[in-house]
Amino acid sequence: MLPPGDGAHRRPWRPVRHRDAPLPRGRRRVPAPTPSAEGYRIVWVHPTAKAGRDAASRMARTEAGIAAIDALNLKLAGTRNRLKTRAAVEQAAAAALADPRSEKWVTATISDTTTTTYKQAGPGRPDAATNYREVLTIRYTVHADITLDRIAYDAASDACFPLITCDRDLTNADVLSAYRYQPNLERRHHLLTSVQDAAPILLHSPARIETLSCCQFLALLIAALIEREVRNNMTSAALDTIEPYPELRACKAPSTERILEIFSTVARHQLHRHGTPVQTFQPELTTQQLHVLSLLGLPPSAYTQPTKPTR
Numbered sequence: 001m002l003p004p005g006d007g008a009h010r011r012p013w014r015p016v017r018h019r020d021a022p023l024p025r026g027r028r029r030v031p032a033p034t035p036s037a038e039g040y041r042i043v044w045v046h047p048t049a050k051a052g053r054d055a056a057s058r059m060a061r062t063e064a065g066i067a068a069i070d071a072l073n074l075k076l077a078g079t080r081n082r083l084k085t086r087a088a089v090e091q092a093a094a095a096a097l098a099d100p101r102s103e104k105w106v107t108a109t110i111s112d113t114t115t116t117t118y119k120q121a122g123p124g125r126p127d128a129a130t131n132y133r134e135v136l137t138i139r140y141t142v143h144a145d146i147t148l149d150r151i152a153y154d155a156a157s158d159a160c161f162p163l164i165t166c167d168r169d170l171t172n173a174d175v176l177s178a179y180r181y182q183p184n185l186e187r188r189h190h191l192l193t194s195v196q197d198a199a200p201i202l203l204h205s206p207a208r209i210e211t212l213s214c215c216q217f218l219a220l221l222i223a224a225l226i227e228r229e230v231r232n233n234m235t236s237a238a239l240d241t242i243e244p245y246p247e248l249r250a251c252k253a254p255s256t257e258r259i260l261e262i263f264s265t266v267a268r269h270q271l272h273r274h275g276t277p278v279q280t281f282q283p284e285l286t287t288q289q290l291h292v293l294s295l296l297g298l299p300p301s302a303y304t305q306p307t308k309p310t311r
Helices: 048-077 086-096 100-105 148-155 172-180 182-195 206-236 256-262 287-296
Strands: 027-031 041-047 106-120 132-146 161-165 269-273 276-281
Touching: 041 048, 041 172, 048 086, 048 100, 048 106, 048 132, 048 148, 086 106, 086 132, 100 106, 100 148, 161 172, 172 182, 182 206, 182 256, 206 256, 206 287, 256 287
Parallel strands: none
Antiparallel strands: 027 041, 041 161, 106 132, 269 276
């Protein structure tokens, strides 16, 4: 299905400019003339930058398909060619265009050329009475054809994608802004299912369900606040990146998971004698850990608070 701006119902695209959530330049949208099968509202979006990437990708795949056919032709013209039948050549051409999108824009046409040669029928030196037999040699050639009509049809809908919503009060720009916020929601869902390891569990009491859900929500909230605190303090300190990863690799937006992993090796040890603590060995924080604590607004004493031994 083509978007309204490129199909039979041509409607003008309008550029998107959103005051609260700025969108990339070159992004256009147009409402669909008809709703979806379920009666929902459809807004077509056309990012012009992605249209250029789609066109470049199509050209690269087309050139790759042509290059694969040319390589097959070199193989067919060689002296060690083992593709002797049309069926074998057709199979090789299909393998050369294994990418479905390349096969969509490039087709292969097989032609054959028959060469007649004569070979001596029996042994011995040839003379006037020597008999010869006719030998027919068939050589196959594969030609690559570009389907311009299919390329033009696909180019008409480059980068276009529909957004479907049941909200009829949002403007077209608001619909696109809500779609662009989706990765933030998916990020929290990732934390819930992987980092917090939330999984289905059988609970017989509704109160326990509410309690468990509240605990998971509070954990998500704390994770979001940790990330917010670190990133805001990075902005205040004019830091584009920090080095939370091994080998001090840079990161522009550190996650709660990685921030907590930095302190996973921190431990406090106590020396006991006959069940009585004698001495406490405080952890020695690394430069990386001290830097992250400063971005969190926490003093190093949160990990290195000395305790008095009991004698």
